[in-house]
Amino acid sequence: MSALRLLPAILRLLAEGHRGRLALGALLAAATVLAGIALLGLSGWFITATALAGLVPATALVFDVFAPAAAIRLLALVRTAARYGERLVTHDATLRTLETLRVRLFRAYALPGAARGLLARPGRMLFRLTSDIDALESFYLRLGVPAIAAVGAALVAGAALSFIDGWLGLGFGPFLVFAGLGVPLLAALVGRRAARRRALGLEALRVRTIDLVDGQTDLLLAGRMPAQLGAAKRADAYLAAADDRLNRAECGAGFLLGIAGCLGLVGVLLACALLVEQGAIGTPVAAFALLLALAAMEPFAALRRGAVEIGRSLLAVDRLAPTLLSPLVPSVVPLPLDQRLAVEIRGATCRHDGAAAPVLTALDLAIAKGERVALIGPSGAGKSSLMQAIAGELPQSAGHVATLPSALLTQRSELFRDTVAGNLRLAHAGASEAELWAALDAAGLGADIRALPHGLATRLGDGGLGLSGGQGRRLALARLLLRPVPLWLLDEPTEALDGAVAADVLARVAAAASDRTLVIATHLRREAALADRLIAVGGGGIQREARKGTPGYDDMLAGLRAG
Numbered sequence: 001m002s003a004l005r006l007l008p009a010i011l012r013l014l015a016e017g018h019r020g021r022l023a024l025g026a027l028l029a030a031a032t033v034l035a036g037i038a039l040l041g042l043s044g045w046f047i048t049a050t051a052l053a054g055l056v057p058a059t060a061l062v063f064d065v066f067a068p069a070a071a072i073r074l075l076a077l078v079r080t081a082a083r084y085g086e087r088l089v090t091h092d093a094t095l096r097t098l099e100t101l102r103v104r105l106f107r108a109y110a111l112p113g114a115a116r117g118l119l120a121r122p123g124r125m126l127f128r129l130t131s132d133i134d135a136l137e138s139f140y141l142r143l144g145v146p147a148i149a150a151v152g153a154a155l156v157a158g159a160a161l162s163f164i165d166g167w168l169g170l171g172f173g174p175f176l177v178f179a180g181l182g183v184p185l186l187a188a189l190v191g192r193r194a195a196r197r198r199a200l201g202l203e204a205l206r207v208r209t210i211d212l213v214d215g216q217t218d219l220l221l222a223g224r225m226p227a228q229l230g231a232a233k234r235a236d237a238y239l240a241a242a243d244d245r246l247n248r249a250e251c252g253a254g255f256l257l258g259i260a261g262c263l264g265l266v267g268v269l270l271a272c273a274l275l276v277e278q279g280a281i282g283t284p285v286a287a288f289a290l291l292l293a294l295a296a297m298e299p300f301a302a303l304r305r306g307a308v309e310i311g312r313s314l315l316a317v318d319r320l321a322p323t324l325l326s327p328l329v330p331s332v333v334p335l336p337l338d339q340r341l342a343v344e345i346r347g348a349t350c351r352h353d354g355a356a357a358p359v360l361t362a363l364d365l366a367i368a369k370g371e372r373v374a375l376i377g378p379s380g381a382g383k384s385s386l387m388q389a390i391a392g393e394l395p396q397s398a399g400h401v402a403t404l405p406s407a408l409l410t411q412r413s414e415l416f417r418d419t420v421a422g423n424l425r426l427a428h429a430g431a432s433e434a435e436l437w438a439a440l441d442a443a444g445l446g447a448d449i450r451a452l453p454h455g456l457a458t459r460l461g462d463g464g465l466g467l468s469g470g471q472g473r474r475l476a477l478a479r480l481l482l483r484p485v486p487l488w489l490l491d492e493p494t495e496a497l498d499g500a501v502a503a504d505v506l507a508r509v510a511a512a513a514s515d516r517t518l519v520i521a522t523h524l525r526r527e528a529a530l531a532d533r534l535i536a537v538g539g540g541g542i543q544r545e546a547r548k549g550t551p552g553y554d555d556m557l558a559g560l561r562a563g
């Protein structure tokens, strides 16, 4: 199974940078368990010994109650403090490791192609970042820490019992380790598939429910509501069946651990009875041994949960390892700012995921710093793809792409459930209100936002709900204008705007760009007219280009859509 093969690398990644904290957490867990065992054993001995001493006046007078009572109090304090410390340290260590992994995963998703992946299956990426990462905590919190504490307890209990009787210790310690680890292992094997199915079922149920709520109008209009409800119910039934199997596995493990515990206890009881009868030990020592054995079994029960859920954790390893373990290599090389060029592409070949042929083939392009370029060509020519390649969103399979830091305005407006100001400040967190208004005005949206009762504080719904399509696009443009980068990539920036507003927006964008490099992909004459150079894209490369002031330029401009 590939997850098991990848597990060591994922565990190394989990521990990276947090080894000290993780080890301290495990140590504190072991200390808690050991203090608990010693407490129970000593209390048993003390109660029995005091009772027996009280039977005879001579022993009652000389019996030292203070030292054991003090030791019991000390052990109780140690156990409480260690338990508190263990909870703090293990949870702190777990949250830190998960945070590191989440950031790493997010960085990997922010590499080329991620935005398209996100648009294609947003639910999937959300589950990877949330429940899949969370499932990895099991390896430490529910398996590693309890296993270390339980095995430590079994070995110490075995060693303590061997002081009473060598054979007793030698028999009990290994029996406990064998049964205490064997049963969870069995539960892991039995529950593995159900845990995996449970995770898949839960994911399917969530996605179906979100689709149901999100698309209820469309579903009703298309008469697909019953079908969607049926799909959600099927996912629910699948989840319930997996839950049931998982519960059975967990109950079975609990039952077997109970049986093993009883057998262990019966063994220790018989051995102690024999030793008492032979006069080898007294009754208080026998009580100590029995309670020690009883307490040493308890920590193994904590392994049960992690064991039955191991299928879920391994599924997370399976899904996350390829992304987490692959090196984070950006496809675009940054150009130094003191260079003459803003974009340098040599022999770049790029292919969209799943496409039969490359969309760009051995393409060469150099754009000077401060130059304004328009990419033109019919629909499907590859203009947006070239923009994505420059932005580092479409990785090249061959060739070299180097650019200055850039910001891309895509054909879709990615807006979020936040205020207008919040959406804008994604581009420039420290932007002042004056800067936000200037960007809104430059994008031709200032008057519309001023007319809203809450202005910049107006809350938008998902995807910019509350604004019209054209307003959403202008808000996305305003956000791009706030980005402090030297290269702006605009994909059909005024496509959704009518003539007068578009002309105003273009004039303001040109002014706001000042000495920035501008690349615009367009079908429209009004947008292309901003450019110093027109580049006709097609057939996987550049078909024609012309500079302003040459006759070719006017020809190419004349071929574009007016308006």
Ligand SMILES: Nc1ncnc2c1ncn2[C@@H]1O[C@H](COP(=O)(O)OP(=O)(O)OP(=O)(O)O)[C@@H](O)[C@H]1O
Pocket (backbone or CB within 6 Å): 116, 352, 353, 354, 355, 359, 377, 378, 379, 380, 381, 382, 383, 384, 385, 386, 521
């Ligand atoms: N994500 C994708 N996956 C697969 N193929 C794609 C993807 N995006 C674009 N393509 C294909 O690549 C080719 C170029 O598309 P691109 O969007 O770059 O053209 P364009 O010139 O920008 O078109 P338009 O003017 O309509 O925006 C088209 O054949 C298109 O079908």
